[in-house]
Amino acid sequence: MILLEINWxxxxxxxxxxxxxxxxxxxxxILLLYIFGKVMTPKVRVPKAVRTPKGAKVEISDxxxxxKVQLPANASAAIAMALHLYYSDVHDQDSxxxxxxxxxxxYSPWSAKIYGINNLVR
Amino acid sequence: xxxxxxxxxxxxxxxxxxxxxxxxMPLAAQKEVLPIDSSEVIAVNPDSVAVSATEAPMEANIxxxxxxVEFLDGxxxxxxxxxxxxxxxxxxxxxxxxxxxxxxFEPLLLLPIAFGMMLTNLxxxxxxxxxxxxxGTVHWEQFAHAxxxxxxxxxxxxxxxxxxxxxxxGAMTDFGPLIANPKSLxxxxxxxxxxxxxxxxxxxxxxxxxxxxxxxxIGGADGPTAIFLTSKLAPELxxxxxxxxxxxxxxxxxxxxxxxxxxxxxxxxAITMKQLRSVSKAEKIVFPIMxxxxxxxxxxxxxxxxxxxxxxxxxxxxxxVERLSKTVQNELMNITTIFLGxxxxxxxxxxxxxxxxxxxxxxxxxxxxxFGSAGGVLLAKFMNLFSKDKINxxxxxxxxxxxxxxxxxxxxxxxxxxxxxxxxxxxMGPNVAGVIGSAVxxxxxxxxxx
Numbered sequence: 001m002i003l004l005e006i007n008w009x010x011x012x013x014x015x016x017x018x019x020x021x022x023x024x025x026x027x028x029x030i031l032l033l034y035i036f037g038k039v040m041t042p043k044v045r046v047p048k049a050v051r052t053p054k055g056a057k058v059e060i061s062d063x064x065x066x067x068k069v070q071l072p073a074n075a076s077a078a079i080a081m082a083l084h085l086y087y088s089d090v091h092d093q094d095s096x097x098x099x100x101x102x103x104x105x106x107y108s109p110w111s112a113k114i115y116g117i118n119n120l121v122r
Numbered sequence: 123x124x125x126x127x128x129x130x131x132x133x134x135x136x137x138x139x140x141x142x143x144x145x146x147m148p149l150a151a152q153k154e155v156l157p158i159d160s161s162e163v164i165a166v167n168p169d170s171v172a173v174s175a176t177e178a179p180m181e182a183n184i185x186x187x188x189x190x191v192e193f194l195d196g197x198x199x200x201x202x203x204x205x206x207x208x209x210x211x212x213x214x215x216x217x218x219x220x221x222x223x224x225x226x227f228e229p230l231l232l233l234p235i236a237f238g239m240m241l242t243n244l245x246x247x248x249x250x251x252x253x254x255x256x257x258g259t260v261h262w263e264q265f266a267h268a269x270x271x272x273x274x275x276x277x278x279x280x281x282x283x284x285x286x287x288x289x290x291x292g293a294m295t296d297f298g299p300l301i302a303n304p305k306s307l308x309x310x311x312x313x314x315x316x317x318x319x320x321x322x323x324x325x326x327x328x329x330x331x332x333x334x335x336x337x338x339x340i341g342g343a344d345g346p347t348a349i350f351l352t353s354k355l356a357p358e359l360x361x362x363x364x365x366x367x368x369x370x371x372x373x374x375x376x377x378x379x380x381x382x383x384x385x386x387x388x389x390x391x392a393i394t395m396k397q398l399r400s401v402s403k404a405e406k407i408v409f410p411i412m413x414x415x416x417x418x419x420x421x422x423x424x425x426x427x428x429x430x431x432x433x434x435x436x437x438x439x440x441x442x443v444e445r446l447s448k449t450v451q452n453e454l455m456n457i458t459t460i461f462l463g464x465x466x467x468x469x470x471x472x473x474x475x476x477x478x479x480x481x482x483x484x485x486x487x488x489x490x491x492x493f494g495s496a497g498g499v500l501l502a503k504f505m506n507l508f509s510k511d512k513i514n515x516x517x518x519x520x521x522x523x524x525x526x527x528x529x530x531x532x533x534x535x536x537x538x539x540x541x542x543x544x545x546x547x548x549x550m551g552p553n554v555a556g557v558i559g560s561a562v563x564x565x566x567x568x569x570x571x572x
Contacts, residue, residue: 003326011325011334015318018566023424025420025562026311026555032412033304041404 201245207472208243214475215240215467218365231345231463235364238467239475242271250468255279258357275465277535278353279362283462284346285430290455290558291346292410292434293447293524301405302398305505305513310555312501313521314563316341316494320486321567324485327482332356335567337483340367341490342560343374344523350427351564352570361470362480368485374527375534377488378495378519385499386515390506392540393514395548403439410435414500417562423572424565431561470530494522498552513548520549523556 155407218236448508498518
């Protein structure tokens with residue numbers, strides 16, 4: 001009986017209209033994001049032709065090795081990680097001497113040898 | 123002469139005391155006979171406490187036994203003895219504290235909610251007065267008698283806390299996966315079916331439309347959005363709805379996997395997706411501005427939530443206000459979470475919580491989550507019929523917000539079939555799309571029913 005008393009027309013209208021509007025709004029955002037992506041994606045310009053050291057012009061087609069290069073995901077991840085470490089200064093600058101740390105001793109009268117020696121003399 | 127005057131004054135004083143005692147006796151007897159309503163017990167007027175305190179010295183002549191009985195009668199223990207519902211509420215708050223501390227169910231929010239629930243159900247303390255917010259309006263004229271939690275609750279009632287939390291959520295969210303794969307927004311939209319299906323279910327159970335909408339929003343799996351909408355549409359249901367929303371969000375790893383497995387084949391679960399394209403900084407900066415403007419113009423009711431979400435994200439992506447970004451991610455978010463948790467818990471008084479409606483809300487909440495998860499998975503399968511680059515349907519379930527828990531569930535279930543499959547970043551797209559989708563759905567319901 002309760003079910004019959006409910007205004008189902010209103011309830012269904014709100015449901016369909018509401019769900020429909022969610023879809024429409026998000027579809028509009030999808031459209032904008034696609035346009036946005038086309039305009040703003042950084043483009044890598046591939047030259048249509050290159051000159052050899054001898055000066056000869058070589059056309060680059062889709063079959064050229066240049067176009068077939070595609071890094072596997074693991075390699076991309078490793079490069080990205082390395083770049084991240086490099087730019088955020090997490091990684092040390094390798095000096096090829098990894099067991100000895102360079103220690104810069106700055107001059108200070110408190111630790112200067114000359115004063116130490118003088119003190120001992122006294 | 124002086125002695126006579128003093129004696130006369132003493133006589134009058136005794137007369138006054140005797141008359142007060144004579145008049146108060148039948149009243150006290152009446153009070154004992156009348157069953158005490160739990161709302162009276164909880165919402166003790168501080169003024170009446172103050173008056174009785176000032177009268178206390180005048181009743182000093184009453185014998186020790188009576189005073190002791192009166193004192194014991196005024197303690198919280200006696201009030202609990204008169205109203206069993208208070209004891210049940212305290213036990214529920216202890217259970218929630220146990221779940222938060224021992225089981226670690228969304229402890230950041232469940233712990234303050236449970237403690238707020240405990241505080242509000244301490245009889246006689248008068249920390250929270252539901253009457254101040256009766257009929258969906260704030261009765262400012264009665265705020266002279268407000269308790270601590272009444273003042274803090276204004277942040278929920280006026281919709282301040284959910285928006286502040288959304289600034290923090292925005293500052294912690296990376297929309298990169300969504301920008302890289304805009305189709306994710308469709309999965310986020312499909313998962314909102316949980317909200318609208320539950321709305322219909324709640325209507326069928328006899329809830330009023332505004333109550334049904336508040337129950338349905340649990341399906342969005344977004345705590346701040348659920349609190350925002352419920353505080354506007356059905357504040358009397360805030361306690362049960364918040365508890366249901368946060369409890370089920372904590373249970374996402376339990377609720378979702380069976381639904382995901384039931385709706386997909388082994389082959390579908392093993393689908394490896396194409397690597398996402400890189401997203402430039404400029405795109406990440408323009409995205410929040412664009413979304414805030416477009417969604418707010420289309421749905422002004424969603425502007426507070428979407429605007430705050432995108433403000434936080436712009437702070438993060440612009441990189442010029444690092445201090446502000448860190449503050450909204452940490453200090454502001456944490457402080458607001460404490461206030462939000464305690465005050466939402468405080469609305470769970472015995473009268474508001476211990477009824478059939480709460481049980482129905484808890485039941486409908488789990489259905490909402492289930493429908494939402496299923497909606498995303500099914501749309502992903504449908505999209506696979508037409509799309510060249512196959513989508514792993516498991517990422518569809520992440521369309522219910524619950525960031526980042528739902529995305530992690532997609533990753534874990536996906537790796538069960540194919541250990542070399544990394545779905546996390548792909549699932550983050552629908553996951554953050556779900557946040558936008560649920561805020562949009564809340565705005566729609568608010569504009570239609572508010």
